[in-house]
Amino acid sequence: MTDTTASVPTATADIGLVGLAVMGENLVLNLESRGFTVAVHNRTVARIDDFLAGRAQGRRILGGRSAEEFVALLKKPRAIMIMVRAGSAVDDTIELFTPYLEPGDILIDGGNSHYLDTERRASRLADRGLLFVGTGVSGGEEGALNGPSVMPGGHEAAWPHVGPMLQAIAARTPDGTPCCDWVGAGGAGHFVKMVHNGIEYADMQMIGEAYHLMRDVLGLSAPEMSDVFARWNTGRLGSYLIEITANILAKTDDVTGLPLVDLILDTAGQKGTGKWTSEAALTLGVPAATIAEAVFARAISALKDERVAASRVLEGPATSFEGDKDAFLADLELALYASKICSYAQGFALMGGAAREYGWRLDFGRIAHLWREGCIIRAVFLDDIHEAYMEEPRLPSLLLAPFFQRATSEASAAWRRVVSRAVLSGVPVPAFSSALSYFDAYRSAKLPANLLQAQRDYFGAHQYERTDAPRGQFFHTDWTGEGGVTASSTYNV
Ligand SMILES: NC(=O)C1=CN([C@@H]2O[C@H](COP(=O)(O)OP(=O)(O)OC[C@H]3O[C@@H](n4cnc5c(N)ncnc54)[C@H](OP(=O)(O)O)[C@@H]3O)[C@@H](O)[C@H]2O)C=CC1
Numbered sequence: 398m399t400d401t402t403a404s405v406p407t408a409t410a411d412i413g414l415v416g417l418a419v420m421g422e423n424l425v426l427n428l429e430s431r432g433f434t435v436a437v438h439n440r441t442v443a444r445i446d447d448f449l450a451g452r453a454q455g456r457r458i459l460g461g462r463s464a465e466e467f468v469a470l471l472k473k474p475r476a477i478m479i480m481v482r483a484g485s486a487v488d489d490t491i492e493l494f495t496p497y498l499e500p501g502d503i504l505i506d507g508g509n510s511h512y513l514d515t516e517r518r519a520s521r522l523a524d525r526g527l528l529f530v531g532t533g534v535s536g537g538e539e540g541a542l543n544g545p546s547v548m549p550g551g552h553e554a555a556w557p558h559v560g561p562m563l564q565a566i567a568a569r570t571p572d573g574t575p576c577c578d579w580v581g582a583g584g585a586g587h588f589v590k591m592v593h594n595g596i597e598y599a600d601m602q603m604i605g606e607a608y609h610l611m612r613d614v615l616g617l618s619a620p621e622m623s624d625v626f627a628r629w630n631t632g633r634l635g636s637y638l639i640e641i642t643a644n645i646l647a648k649t650d651d652v653t654g655l656p657l658v659d660l661i662l663d664t665a666g667q668k669g670t671g672k673w674t675s676e677a678a679l680t681l682g683v684p685a686a687t688i689a690e691a692v693f694a695r696a697i698s699a700l701k702d703e704r705v706a707a708s709r710v711l712e713g714p715a716t717s718f719e720g721d722k723d724a725f726l727a728d729l730e731l732a733l734y735a736s737k738i739c740s741y742a743q744g745f746a747l748m749g750g751a752a753r754e755y756g757w758r759l760d761f762g763r764i765a766h767l768w769r770e771g772c773i774i775r776a777v778f779l780d781d782i783h784e785a786y787m788e789e790p791r792l793p794s795l796l797l798a799p800f801f802q803r804a805t806s807e808a809s810a811a812w813r814r815v816v817s818r819a820v821l822s823g824v825p826v827p828a829f830s831s832a833l834s835y836f837d838a839y840r841s842a843k844l845p846a847n848l849l850q851a852q853r854d855y856f857g858a859h860q861y862e863r864t865d866a867p868r869g870q871f872f873h874t875d876w877t878g879e880g881g882v883t884a885s886s887t888y889n890v
């Protein structure tokens with residue numbers, strides 16, 4: 398039933414949703430299609446009217462044009478999902494509705510909010526007796542409508558009420574498990590979604606690097622590359638992002654008839670979640686350079702005018718390819734796969750660091766399955782990650798799982814050939830090469846940090862540990878014979 402005439406609202410809606418943009422509208426339709434009655438509100442009221450008169454027509458969707466009217470439509474305990482632009486809009490929306498809510502009512506922020514904002518909101522709303530859930534939602538427009546991946550965290554007391562609704566609308570793994578489960582307290586859900594997006598950045602950057610090498614080193618056309626990605630999609634790289642890349646490369650421009658991808662300006666946008674992931678990695682001291690490189694790659698792509706000017710004066714090697722193109726493509730598939738393993742290893746290690754820092758009990762096997770379907774990084778390979786954590790939940794790194802030990806070992810030579818070829822050809826591969834460096838650093842029993850510690854001690858008396866003394870015992874040397882005996886204190890940020 399479409400509510401366009403009711404003047405005295407009655408509390409018949411199972412859930413309310415605020416924010417009728419692309420995600421909100423589609424989530425409402427998804428909820429309604431699963432049998433729930435949904436009340437909707439939007440800051441710009443015309444959007445409510447348009448929705449009710451359009452896609453919502455004939456469905457159990459009710460419009461609340463004011464905050465008071467909207468809240469009155471909700472059954473108790475009231476559950477309101479907020480799908481507005483992340484940042485102050487979420488605070489504004491919370492402030493708008495809380496005067497009409499009662500203790501036990503539930504606010505669910507489904508946008509891409511920063512996890513520390515979610516921690517703050519959860520704690521502030523708890524003081525008012527309100528239950529706050531910060532949930533990651535991934536899947537874009539299509540996922541929101543047909544089944545997204547949902548990563549809720551916050552006040553667990555809300556889960557028995559909202560869990561059945563969120564699980565009903567979520568995607569499902571091939572064995573039928575909903576890609577939605579309780580993640581943890583406070584900002585845990587939004588942290589996991591943020592890492593999902595960081596991995597999304599790395600996945601997209603790596604696909605871009607493979608495309609760059611195929612285009613500029615092998616000289617393949619867009620339709621030829623589409624075929625390669627379509628083939629890769631049937632194997633170990635099978636994933637939504639590889640699938641859409643094949644589709645994108647096959648698309649021609651209606652006006653020119655040229656491959657549309659060739660007409661798109663090479664400057665990437667970003668809304669911030671990759672940057673937040675990298676900031677969190679730096680704050681928590683967890684190496685996640687491949688994800689950070691993907692963010693920086695977008696940043697350097699945005700320097701279009703500077704790059705064009707630089708391209709006229711800075712020289713690089715000529716790109717030419719002599720050899721077996723099919724063999725190189727086979728190497729490229731392995732390089733992409735091994736690099737992808739490293740970026741996921743970084744993402745899971747980052748979640749491990751956050752779990753330790755914030756006291757969250759994250760279930761990594763389950764998180765891999767939350768991402769198995771519905772979300773942007775959905776991939777067959779998440780089954781292997783799920784298996785790895787089911788076998789050993791305390792795995793220090795995904796790289797150490799027997800399956801991934803074998804996978805990186807099998808890919809190693811090809812991976813190195815691809816990175817070498819890219820470097821010699823002057824094609825930037827920041828994600829492939831940082832992933833390989835991460836892999837090589839992680840497998841190195843001995844790194845050159847001994848020299849670095851000596852340098853720190855030399856210029857700032859920062860002290861060092863010795864190989865022939867117990868860990869935790871610190872030494873200072875007067876390297877020049879002119880230094881004092883006072884050492885700087887030792888601490889790590
Ligand atoms: N688009 C996507 O693929 C995905 C988006 N997300 C996240 O979901 C959330 C919604 O995304 P999306 O659907 O793309 O919409 P947008 O991020 O474009 O946000 C638009 C919505 O926010 C509302 N809004 C903006 N400012 C305010 C404010 N100050 N007070 C109240 N409402 C405000 C708008 O209302 P009005 O109509 O009045 O302007 C509109 O309903 C975001 O956090 C986004 O990051 C998550 C996964 C995927």
Ligand SMILES: O=C(CO)[C@H](O)[C@H](O)COP(=O)(O)O
Pocket residue numbers: 509534535536537594597666667668669670671772773
């Ligand atoms: O959350 C998402 C998917 O999971 C969004 O698509 C995300 O906002 C895209 O990020 P960006 O605009 O920074 O590329």
